[in-house]
Amino acid sequence: MHGIRKEHENLLLQVKGLTKQFGGVKAQDNVSFGVEQGSVLGLIGPNGAGKTTLFNMITGVCVQDKGEILFNGHAIESMPVHKRVAAGIARTFQNVELFPGMTVLENVLVGMHVRLKSGFWGAIIRSPRVVKEERIAREKALEILEFTGLLSYADRIACDLPVGRQKTAEIARALATDPLLILLDEPAAGLNRIETQALGALICRIKEQGITLMLVEHDMGLAMEVCDKILVLDRGEAIALATPQQITNDQKVMDAYLGEEFQCLN
Amino acid sequence: MDKKLVHNLLFIAVVAVTGMVVENIYLLQIMTFIGINTLLALGLNMLMGYAGQVSLGHGAFYGIGAYATAYLSGTLGISPWAALVCAIVLSVAVAFVVGRPTLKLSGYYLGMGTLGFGMIVHILFREAGSITGGASGFVGIPMLTLGPLSFEGGRNYFYLVWTVVFGAIFLCKRIIDSKTGRALAAIHGRENAAVALGVDAHALKLNIFMFSAALGAMAGFLYAHFVLFISPDSFGFMASVKMVTMVVIGGMANVWGALIGAVVITLLPEVLHGFADHEMIVFGLILMGVMIVMPQGLTQGVIERYARYKKRA
Amino acid sequence: MEDLLQYLFSGISIGSVYAVVAIGLSMLYRSTELINFAHGEFAMFGAMGLVTLWGQFKLPLPLAFVLTVAGVSMVGILFERFAIRPIKDPHPISLVIITVGASIVFRGVAMVVWGKDPVALPSFSSHGSIEIAGAVIVPQSLYIVAAALVLAGSLHLFFRYTLQGKAMTACAVNKKAAWLTGIPSARMGLFAVLISSGSGAIAGIFIAPVTMNTYDMGTMLGLKGFCAAMIGGLGSLWGAFAGGLLLGILECFGAGLISSGCKDAIAFVLLLLILYLCPGGLFAQKQADRF
Structure with a gap:
């Protein structure tokens, strides 16, 4: 956690x-940390470490007892959720939360x-202006679907798609808010290996667009592959913030969390 | 031509022809009541069917519309049309003040909150005798005229009410088929996801609550100038329940469902007059029966049953 | 001063009735998550049953009491069996309409059986009224308060110390988990209906002598019972009891000090205040939602 102050300018x-x-x-x-503009930050830690709570506080779904959140140079900790979305924070959910009965396009x-x-009103x-705005919105929504590879599913009911597509649809929906930062809550949960690979590729393409990402992930393979930095949480405390290589070499982290999990995996 | 447009034009034509053909004043009256009830159901359907927020106190807005125009045009003698504007503004203002805290509630708590609000307004109608005429009702509501056109006759009033209904259906469809409508459906489906995508759920619910209050007041206005006598009991708890029933029986989140609900709930008591003392029992049993057999409403229920029947045949 | 004391006494007496109605509603909600809009009608049946059995047929009071409670409980069970249980995927709004439909049916039946005219009953005993510091207490008020206390107390003991009661509590906390441990949740639901409709009947029986009994007396009683249950926190036994008492007392003070016409509004104003300020009711524990 030492490098933060130096790179102050670049923190989104x-x-x-x-x-x-x-x-x-x-x-x-x-908990204190920073996310660099255009980077991917992974959030790992055992269940109950406070990962989703952290997401909820950044998005404004739940309010912190203490502390500050600076986004793009502005204090946002007392903003309501919709203002934070307007400021450029989007998210997906741990359990897919697409709107029932709506098509993929409508969701976006x-x-x-x-x-x-x-x-x-x-x-x-x-008015013609409203009609035009609606037309442009549809075009843009289709572009986003193309970008995420969902174009052929545009008119399908979102909740009827296979889980992998549903997860992608959630990401597409988050992209539609035109965000600076996207928070992905366990995007790979429930996906098979091929789907997970596609997800990794999508995350990299989103990053190439200049969008910053944060993701909670239990799939260590994916986290190691796409993340620039990883933040380790344990029982509500941030115990490490470093590159994936450093994390795997950090004995403290391994003891606290990864050791057990890796043993289980192997 | 667009299929939807054909349906709409066909519907308007049917109503227009019905108005011309039917000579029986009683039938015209019933159909006028159907129109007024459709307005009520449309407003509440926007709130319940699309936004997914229950209100057990919408009779209050109906009553506010009726009493506002009764007092303004009957007691103070201003033009009923000016009174209409005041009635709608008042109703929307009340909806704003009440909706702000109430719409933060959800589920049964929202139901109880709106129920409480409806009861309070009902009691006010009963107790503020100097303005409302108290429990015995308000007499002396003027008839509507527009230039040389008098709405005294059953037929003119029928056309007035149904013109308003067409207008209201048009408005509802425009709202449903817009960014606002999408956001409403999103709130209904998954409120927390909608909020996380930047939909200001509370503001939107409040908007639609106010819109439905305006339609309720419009219906109240039309009712007051049609029957020319109003009493608090027309706007009490049972009135609110009747509105909810129209929406649910017809089928939620469906503009035509509101119409069907209004037709059923308006006609049922008329048909059941034959049962005399047993009318209440039969009405209640039908209500329960429909909800038990077709909880998704008559429109959807009949369509599904028909589809199943066709499949088997 | 006498006036205030008189309001307090009347408030406690009418509040006890609200408490009993609220307890019935609250217990049903706790076990089945059903808000029964026909609950007031159970109280009406209780009062009307007493009118017929005790007032007309001159049966001894205890026998009339037992028969009435049993009869109303039967109606409650039939209602649950044929109107609530057949619904597979109950939506709260459908349940509201079904119970409202049932209340209309019950009222219609009562109108056909007992007519539209109000009926009065004498007090349970012919003792004279008691005077304390200038305020008068009629014996019936004491019976009402005693009945409410006994009912709430025995329900408390039932939930706390019997297997059946504990099973019902388990069902209320987590239906599925209770079902997995082998508690028959359907039977628990039936039992909850039994308690609920029975206590509704008791409320009706005890107020029958102090009110005019008509076929439509249940609606207001039921709605006031809701307010009381909400004030105390839906699902809580003693919350419902306290909510009922509070409502009764405030109503009597309001009627005495402000105007008798606004008496009915007090319950609903109180309801709104509670919902806005502490939605879980006065005695709710704070709990955090997890996303």
Whole structure:
């Protein structure tokens, strides 16, 4: 955690002293770290380490007890969720949460909500400007589907797709918010090896677009492959932030978490 | 031509021809009531069917519309059309004030909150006798006129009400088929995912609550100037339940479902008059029966049954 | 001063009735997550049953009491069996409409059987009223309070110390887990309906002598019972009890000090305040939702 101060200029997201308690359980205990612009940060740690809680606090779903969150140079810790999305933070969910009964295209269009200007009255009056905006939105949604490889599924009901496609659809929906930062909560959970590889490739392509990513991942292979840095959480504390190589060589991390898991895997 | 457009035009034509052909005043009255109830169901359907928020107190907005125009045009003597604007503004303002805290609730708690609100408004109608006429009701609501056109006759009023219904259906469809409609469906499906994508769920729910309050007030206005006498009992708990029933029986999240629900719930008591004292029992049993057999509403229920029947045949 | 004391006494008496109604609703919700809009009608049946058995047929009071409670419980069981259980995937809104439909049916039946005119009953005993510091307590009020205490107390002991009660609590906490450990959740649901409709009948029986009994007396009683149950926290036994008492007392003070017309509104204003300020009810434990 030493390099952070030097690269201050390049940090898209900076978390300082984040603390959150649920009853007697400390879900986050004075967690501080930074995410560099255009990088991929992996978040690992045993179950209950506070990974999802951290995501929830960055997106604003739950409010921290203490601490600061700086995003793109602005303090966002007291912003409501929709303002944070407008500021450029998007996310996917641990359990797929696509909108039931909606097509893939419609799901992506909902993702564009914050980027479309027309409101309630616009819907009623339906001026040429609104119609045009809607047309452009559809075109852009189709582009995103093409980018994620879902174009041929555009008109299928999203929840009827196989799990792998559903996970991709969630990522497409998050991309539709036109984000600077995407938080992926266990994107590879439930995927087979081929799907996981495709996911890794998609993450790299998103990164090439200049979008910063954070992901919670249990698939160590994927995490090692796509992440520039890895943050290790254990019982609400950040115990290490380093490159994947350094993490695998760090005895403390191995003892705390990876050792056990690797043994299980092998 | 567009298939949807054909359906819509066909529907308008059927209603227009019905209005011309039917001579029986009683039948015209019933159909006018169907129109008024359709307005109520449409508004509540936007809230319940599309946004997924239950309201057991929507009778309040119906009543606010009716009493506002009754007081303004009956007691104060201003033009009913000006009173209509005031009634809608008042209803929307009340919806804003009440909706802000209430729509933060969900599930049964939202149901109870709206129920409580509806009961309070109902009691106000009953107790504020100097304005509302109290429990015995408000007499002396003027008839509607527009220039040389009088809405005294059953037929003119029928056309007035149904014109408004067409307008309301048009508005609802536009809202459903827009960014707002998509966001509403998203909230209904998975609220936390919608919020995480930047949909301001609370503001949107409040918007649609206010919209449905406006439709409720519109219906109340039309009701008041049609029957020319209103009493608190038309806007109490049972009125709110009747509205919910129209939406659910017709089938939620379906504009035409609202129409079908309104037809069923308006016609049923008329048909059941023959049962005299047993009317309530039969009405209640039909209500329960439909919900037990077709919890997804008549429209969907009948379509599914027909599909299954065809498959077997 | 006498006035205030009088309001307090009347409030406790009517509050006990609300408490009993609320307990019935709350216990049913706890075990089955069903909000029964026909619950007030069980109280109405209780009162009307007493009118017929005790008032008209002149049966001894204890026998009339037992027969009425048993009869209303039977109605409750039939209602659960034929209206609630057949629904496979119950949506709360459908359940609301079904129970409202049932309440309409019950009211319709009562109207046909007992007519539209209100009926009065004498008090359970002919003792004179008691006077404390200028305020009057009629004996029936004491019976009502005693009945509420006995009912709540015995339910408390039932849930705490009997196997059946513990099984019901387990069902309420986690239906699936309870089912996996071998607790028949359907039978527990039936038992909850039995307790709920029975206690509804008891509420009706005890207020029958102090009110005008009509076929439509149940609606308001049921709604007030909801308010009381919500105030105390839906699903909590003593919460419902306290909510009922609080509601009754505030109503009587409101009626006395403000206006009798607004008496009915107090329950609902209180309900809204509770929902806005502490949605879980006054006695709810704080709990965190997990995403």
